[in-house]
Amino acid sequence: MRSPLDLELVSVTKRYGDAVAVDAVSHLFPAGTYVCLLGPSGCGKSSTLRMIAGHERVTDGAILLAGRDISHLPPARRGTAMMFQSYALFPHMTVLDNVAFSLKMKGVDRATRQRKAEELLDLVGMAHLAQRLPAQLSGGQQQRAALARALITDPQVLLLDEPLSALDPFLRTRMRTELKKLQRELGITFIHVTHGQDEAMALADQVVIMNNAVIEQAGSARDVFNAPKTEFVARFMGGHNVIALGGRRHAVRSDRTRIVPSGGAGLDATVTSFEFLGTHVAVGLIGPGDTELTAMVPDEAFFAAPVEPGHTVRVGWHETDLHLLEA
Numbered sequence: 001m002r003s004p005l006d007l008e009l010v011s012v013t014k015r016y017g018d019a020v021a022v023d024a025v026s027h028l029f030p031a032g033t034y035v036c037l038l039g040p041s042g043c044g045k046s047s048t049l050r051m052i053a054g055h056e057r058v059t060d061g062a063i064l065l066a067g068r069d070i071s072h073l074p075p076a077r078r079g080t081a082m083m084f085q086s087y088a089l090f091p092h093m094t095v096l097d098n099v100a101f102s103l104k105m106k107g108v109d110r111a112t113r114q115r116k117a118e119e120l121l122d123l124v125g126m127a128h129l130a131q132r133l134p135a136q137l138s139g140g141q142q143q144r145a146a147l148a149r150a151l152i153t154d155p156q157v158l159l160l161d162e163p164l165s166a167l168d169p170f171l172r173t174r175m176r177t178e179l180k181k182l183q184r185e186l187g188i189t190f191i192h193v194t195h196g197q198d199e200a201m202a203l204a205d206q207v208v209i210m211n212n213a214v215i216e217q218a219g220s221a222r223d224v225f226n227a228p229k230t231e232f233v234a235r236f237m238g239g240h241n242v243i244a245l246g247g248r249r250h251a252v253r254s255d256r257t258r259i260v261p262s263g264g265a266g267l268d269a270t271v272t273s274f275e276f277l278g279t280h281v282a283v284g285l286i287g288p289g290d291t292e293l294t295a296m297v298p299d300e301a302f303f304a305a306p307v308e309p310g311h312t313v314r315v316g317w318h319e320t321d322l323h324l325l326e327a
Ligand SMILES: Nc1ncnc2c1ncn2[C@@H]1O[C@H](COP(=O)(O)OP(=O)(O)OP(=O)(O)O)[C@@H](O)[C@H]1O
Pocket: 016, 019, 020, 021, 039, 040, 041, 042, 043, 044, 045, 046, 047, 048, 195
């Protein structure tokens, strides 16, 4: 169902000279959702984000927010805000002044902008560091300051360009929980560009996968993972085997790919490797036509009947787990 605050891309194209970075992309971002824009390097994610933000001109098409065409408005008048990968904090300004900056540009008086900046610093748990300079903050603290700075204009849509990539793995997981919580509390749309499938699955209400300047598939993380439309999506999301059967390509989740008793339905494959991953053992296999497969075998099942590289085994799956891919 549509809501008045939805963001919509209508046949949006971005060309740099002859190169097409975004090719007639149409998509509805429902208001109040956490969207992750995912795809390999160069697929057009950042160009899409920058066009929504107004940091890049649209070559063709329109961007509508709350029913209004914002394609040609300056960034500050769109109802969007962007948080950059590098956080882009001004090094010579205190955290408070950084957060208050865009209100200063808008001519808001000092007392009002400071009060609002304090409120936002409180929201992101940074009130006690308001007088520090950016260089005196940790990576996670800089990120919170950058978030507060982006949110001070009360945007309807917050755009985040790889916001977690500068953080170490532990902090990344913690910050992603905080981002999600913040989005829920604010109830606004977050559009978060990432390279990470795990990050997208953990965060997104809606995952949008781009490839070669177009959207290849969009949907809930669970739907996209369980029902990849194309071989590209199956491989990109990971956790799937792609198998040719009867001249058509199919995906089957690697945790639903089983080592079955010989003679059962399935195909013969040779074990090439195994890796203990704690809860599962990832068994690498090579099947007919040199198809590489992975079976994620629960650790108990693996150690009850261990296999070694060089063994020939039967690999099977339930018919219902086999998923036909678009040609
Ligand atoms: N300013 C520019 N001038 C010319 N070509 C550009 C420019 N910015 C991006 N491109 C090209 O447009 C295509 C899409 O780039 P974009 O940055 O949107 O991809 P991306 O999916 O965000 O990639 P990454 O994950 O590596 O950041 C790429 O082929 C890139 O080389």
